[in-house]
Amino acid sequence: xKKVTVxxxxxxxxxxxxxxxxxxxxxxxxxxxxxxAMAILxxxxxxxxxxxxKLKQVADAMTxxxxxxxxxxxxxxxxxxxxxxxxxxxxxxxxxFYALDLxxxxxRVLRVQLGGKDGGIIHQDFAEASIPPSLMVGxxxxxxxxxxxxxxxxxxxEEEKFxxxxxxxxxxxxxxxxxxxxxxxxxGTIMRWTKGFSIDDAVxxxxxxxxxxxxxxxxxxxxxxxxxxxxxxxxxxxxYTQKDVAVAVILGTGTNAAYVERVQAIxxxxxxxxxxxEMVINxxxxxxxxxxxxxxxxxxxxxxxxxxxxxxxxxxxxxxxYLGEILRRVLLRVAEEAGVFGDEVPxxxxxxxxxxxxxxxxxHHDTSSDLKVVGEKLxxxxxxxxxxxxxxxxxxxxxxxxxxxxxRLAAAGVLGILKKMGRxxxxxxxxxxxxxxxxxxxxxxxxxxxxxxxxxxxxxxxEELATGIVFVHSNDGSGIGAALLAASHSMYLEDxx
Numbered sequence: 001x002k003k004v005t006v007x008x009x010x011x012x013x014x015x016x017x018x019x020x021x022x023x024x025x026x027x028x029x030x031x032x033x034x035x036x037a038m039a040i041l042x043x044x045x046x047x048x049x050x051x052x053x054k055l056k057q058v059a060d061a062m063t064x065x066x067x068x069x070x071x072x073x074x075x076x077x078x079x080x081x082x083x084x085x086x087x088x089x090x091x092x093x094x095x096x097f098y099a100l101d102l103x104x105x106x107x108r109v110l111r112v113q114l115g116g117k118d119g120g121i122i123h124q125d126f127a128e129a130s131i132p133p134s135l136m137v138g139x140x141x142x143x144x145x146x147x148x149x150x151x152x153x154x155x156x157x158e159e160e161k162f163x164x165x166x167x168x169x170x171x172x173x174x175x176x177x178x179x180x181x182x183x184x185x186x187x188g189t190i191m192r193w194t195k196g197f198s199i200d201d202a203v204x205x206x207x208x209x210x211x212x213x214x215x216x217x218x219x220x221x222x223x224x225x226x227x228x229x230x231x232x233x234x235x236x237x238x239x240y241t242q243k244d245v246a247v248a249v250i251l252g253t254g255t256n257a258a259y260v261e262r263v264q265a266i267x268x269x270x271x272x273x274x275x276x277x278e279m280v281i282n283x284x285x286x287x288x289x290x291x292x293x294x295x296x297x298x299x300x301x302x303x304x305x306x307x308x309x310x311x312x313x314x315x316x317x318x319x320x321x322y323l324g325e326i327l328r329r330v331l332l333r334v335a336e337e338a339g340v341f342g343d344e345v346p347x348x349x350x351x352x353x354x355x356x357x358x359x360x361x362x363x364h365h366d367t368s369s370d371l372k373v374v375g376e377k378l379x380x381x382x383x384x385x386x387x388x389x390x391x392x393x394x395x396x397x398x399x400x401x402x403x404x405x406x407x408r409l410a411a412a413g414v415l416g417i418l419k420k421m422g423r424x425x426x427x428x429x430x431x432x433x434x435x436x437x438x439x440x441x442x443x444x445x446x447x448x449x450x451x452x453x454x455x456x457x458x459x460x461x462x463e464e465l466a467t468g469i470v471f472v473h474s475n476d477g478s479g480i481g482a483a484l485l486a487a488s489h490s491m492y493l494e495d496x497x
Contacts, residue, residue, distance in 0.1 A: 033338045033339050033340065034338065034340070034390070036337055036338040037334050037337075037338035037340050037394060038394075040330070040333055040334050040337065040338065041330075041334070041394060041397060041398065041401075044296060044298075044330055044398070044401060045401050047294060047296045048294055048296060048401050048402070048404075048405040049294060050294060050404070050405055050408040050409065050412075052459065052460060054292060054294065055408060055409070055411065055412040055415070055456070055460060056412075056415070056460065057290075057292040058290060058292045058293065058409060058412040058413070058416070059412045059413070059415035059416040059419060059460070060416070060419070061288075061290035061291075061292055061416070062078075062285070062288060062290075062412070062413055062415075062416025062417070062419075062420075063416045063417075063419045063420045065077060065078045065288060065290075066078060066080060066283070066416065066417070066420045067420070069283075070261070070265065070266050070267060070268060070281070071267045071268060072267070072268050073268060077287050077288055077289055078283055078284060078285060078287065078288055079282075079283070079284040079287070080281055080282075080283055080284075081182065081281065081282040081283075081284060082182065082266065082268070082269060082279060082281065083182060083228070083229075083232050083258070083279070083280045083281065083282050084182055084184050084185040084279075085185065085226070085228065085232055085236070085279070085280040085485060085489075086185075086263075086274035086275070086276050086278060086279050086280070087274075087276060087488045087489060088235065088236055088239040088245075088260070088280065088485075088488060089236055089239055089240040089484040089485070089487060089488045090239075090240075090243075090488070091117065091118075091120075091240055091241070091243070092116060092117045093114045093116070093240075093484065093487035093488060093490075094114050094115060094116035094119065095113075095114060095487065095490070095492075096111060096112070096113050096114075096162050096164070096170070097111075097112050097114065097171055097172075097173065097483040097484070097486045097487045097490075098110060098111055098112075098151075098170055098171065098172040098173070098222065098483060098486065099112070099172065099173045099174070099175065099478075099479050099480070099481075099482035099483040099486065100147070100151065100172055100173075100174050100175070100211075100482070101175045101230075101478045101479050101482060102147065102174075102175065102176055102177065102178075103175065103177035103230070103478060104177070104195050104196075105130055105131055105136070105195070105196065106128055106129070106130050106131070107128070107129060107131065107147060107150075108126050108127070108128050108129075108479055109126060109127050109128075109129075109150060109151055109154045110124065110125070110126040110479045110480065110482075110483055111123075111124065111125055111126070111154070111158065111162060111483075112124045112480055112483040112484070113162065114484075114487055120241075121480070124480065126479065127150070127153075127154050129150050131143070131146065132146075136196055136197045136198070136199070137197070137198050137199065138199065139199065139201055139202075140199055140201050140202035140205060140210050141210075141213075141214065143199060143202070144210050144211050144213070144214035145214045145217060145218065147211065147214065148211065148214035148215045148217065148218040148220055149218050151215065151218070151220050151222065152218045152219060152220045155170070155220060155222075168492065169221055169222065169223045170221060170222040170223070171222070171223050171224075171225040171486045171487075171490050171491070171492075172222050172223065172224050172225065172486055173224075173225065173226045173228060173233075173481075173482030173483050173484070173485045173486035174186075174207075174208065174211065174224050174226065174227050174228070174482065175228055175229065175230055175233055175478040175479070175481075175482045176188070176207050176227060176229075177229060177230060177478070178190065178191075178192070178193055178194055178195070178197070179191040179192050179194065180207060180227070182227065183206070185225070185226055185227070185489050186208050186224050186225055186226055186227050186489070187206050187208050187209070187227065188206065188207055188208065188227050189204060189205065189206055189207070190202050190203050190204065190205055190206075190207050191203070207227065208224045208227055211224060212224060223491070225485075225486045225489045225490055225491060226482065226485040226486050226488075226489045228481070228482050228485050229256075229258075229282055229478075230250060230256075230439075230477045230478035230481070231248055231249075231250050231256040231257065231258040231282060231477065232248070232258050232280055232282055232477070232481070232485070233476075233477030233478050233479075233480075233481025233482045233484075233485065234248040234249075234250055234258070234437050234438075234439045234474045234477030234481055235247070235248035235258050235259070235260075235280060235437055235474075235477070235481070236477065236481040236482075236484045236485045236488070237437065237474040237475070237476065237477050237480050237481035237484060238435065238437025238472055238474035239437070240484050241472075241474075242435045242437075242470075242472055244432075244433045244434065244435040244470070245435040245436070245437050245472070245474075246259060246260050246421060246423070246434055246435065246436075247259045247260075247414065247417050247418070247421075247434070247436045247437070248436070248437040248438075248439070248474065248477070249410070249413075249414060249436060249437075249438055249439075249440075249443075250438075250439050250440040250443075250477070251318070251319060251320070251410060251438070251439075251440040251442040251443040251449075251453075252319070252320055252439070252440030252441045252442055252443070253319065253320050253321045253440075253441070253442075254286055254312075254315055254319050254320075254321060255285065255286050255314070255315050255318055255319040255410070255440070255442075256282070256283065256284060256285060256286055257283045257285045257413065257414070257417060258280055258281060258282045258283060259280070259281060259283070259417050259420075259421065260278050260279075260280055260281075260421075261278065261279055261280070261281045261420075261421075262277060262278060262279075263277055263278060263279050264277075266279060266281070283417075285314060285413055286312045286314055286315030286319070287311060287312050287313070287314065287315070288313070288314040288413070289313040289314060293313065293314070293317065293409070294405065295313075295317070298326055298329040298330055298333075299313075299316065299317060299326065301329065302316060302322065302325060302326060302329065303316060305352070314409070314413065317405065317406055317409055318406040318407075318409050318410045318413075319406075319442060320357040320358075320440070320441060320442040320446075321357070322357075323357045323360055323402050323403060323406055323442075324353070324355040324356045324357040324358075324359060324360045325352065325353050325355065326402050327355055327360050327398055327399060327402050328349065328352075328353075328354060328355040330398055330402075331349060331355075331395070331398065332345070332349050332350065334394070335349055340391050340394065341382075341384045341387070341391070342384075346382050346383060346384050347383075348381065348382045348383050348384075349382050349384075354381060354382070355381060355382070357442065357446070358441075358445065359377050359381055360399050360402070360403070361399075361403075361445065361446040361447075361448075361449070362377060363377050363395060363396060363399050364396060364399035364400060364403060364446075364448050365447065365448060366396065370389060370392075371389060371392035371393065371396065374387075374392040374395050374396060375387055375392060378392075378395070400448070403446065403448055403449045403452065404452055406449065407448075407449045407450075407452035407453040407456065408452060408453070408456045410453050411452075411453045411454075411456035411457040411460065412456075412460070414436060414453075414457055415457060415460050415461070418434065418461070423465075424461065424465070425465075426464050426465060432468055433468045433470065434468055434469055434470070435470045435471075435472055436469070436470070436471050436472070437472055437474035437477075438471055438472065438473055438474065439473065439474050439475060439476075439477055443473070444473065454471050457469065
């Protein structure tokens with residue numbers, strides 16, 4: 001009997017040991033998996049580092065590229081496009097002006113009534129229409145006839161108080177958000193179409209000429225007095241209310257910047273010196289790149305798989321189109337190598353661009369004790385259920401790394417512009433006031449990003465200069481901004497003077 005009992009006890013003890021070993025093994029596997037996840041996070045954090053010294057190198061590189069782009073066409077990754085805008089609004093403009101904003105599959109027509117000195121914008125309204133898919137791939141005449149017909153409807157329905165006096169033409173600012181080679185303030189050649197448009201017979205034509213012919217055919221008595229892009233419109237909108245605006249930055253799906261340059265500092269400008277002595281430059285800064293940018297393997301993979309490899313590198317690190325996608329790529333690696341979302345890699349996590357920046361922002365801003373929003377987003381978008389609090393915290397930390405890098409690089413870009421303008425060092429008699437007009441959904445809605453950008457720029461400039469830096473949200477540059485530029489470039493300005 002005793003033998004049997006001892007034997008049973010030995011077997012029982014072995015079983016207990018085996019179970020204990022399994023538990024220990026499981027825990028070790030779990031902790032080694034978690035260790036791997038943390039290693040991936042720390043490595044990513046290290047590669048994304050943007051110390052002040054590095055940001056100053058990025059800013060210096062931006063300034064060097066700006067000089068090169070102003071010296072000659074094609075001299076830099078930055079196009080530094082001459083906009084022919086040499087008169088920004090002063091706030092004294094008066095009268096009724098229009099804007100046409102064609103940026104994609106929708107377009108808007110706006111009317112803005114300006115009250116002159118101290119009058120501001122008295123009245124504004126707009127109509128919106130979508131472009132039928134057939135017209136996106138049809139002929140130039142068909143597209144512009146459709147737009148001109150909508151303009152005609154808008155004007156026909158307006159109240160008498162908006163009518164122009166006899167002999168005075170209505171004036172329009174035209175925001176055309178496709179690649180154009182500008183040839184004057186109100187002319188520009190269509191270089192190519194993007195965003196699903198393909199109208200071959202319009203390429204190489206003057207876009208203002210095409211619209212003007214269509215307006216004539218539809219009986220619209222209107223003159224295009226300014227052809228602009230949305231970043232320049234943002235600068236104009238900011239300048240209308242704040243005279244010290246010198247720079248405009250858009251941070252939305254994409255990113256761009258524009259600023260006011262002295263004509264003497266533009267070697268490639270061969271035209272007459274404008275009365276103001278100044279010219280607005282559209283930088284197209286999304287295409288900036290430098291060896292100082294903290295690129296990771298995730299950025300290289302995103303770029304290689306994009307529609308435009310090797311292009312828009314700065315945009316791919318800073319703008320709303322890409323931040324969520326960078327996060328997804330890091331999460332996929334964590335899932336594959338550390339199994340934090342279970343033994344199987346969630347299939348949805350393999351879908352490019354499934355994680356949008358607004359979702360990343362919502363997770364980053366989650367202040368609940370159990371990070372409820374993070375859990376919901378992972379479940380709704382990636383179909384990952386029952387995540388632990390530890391995993392959710394990891395996700396928030398990754399959001400923070402991606403957003404911080406993007407915001408601090410954008411701040412370095414602005415510092416580069418201020419350096420080029422000579423506004424990065426203290427002046428005698430105190431620092432001058434520099435207002436930066438900002439727009440775009442990323443800037444407007446991603447609070448952590450916005451605050452990081454603004455604080456980083458002020459830290460880089462130092463206490464004395466930081467007091468003179470003001471950020472303003474200049475809304476709707478492509479609409480109101482374009483109407484204001486029509487006003488500041490009106491052919492009737494001499495009559496008002």
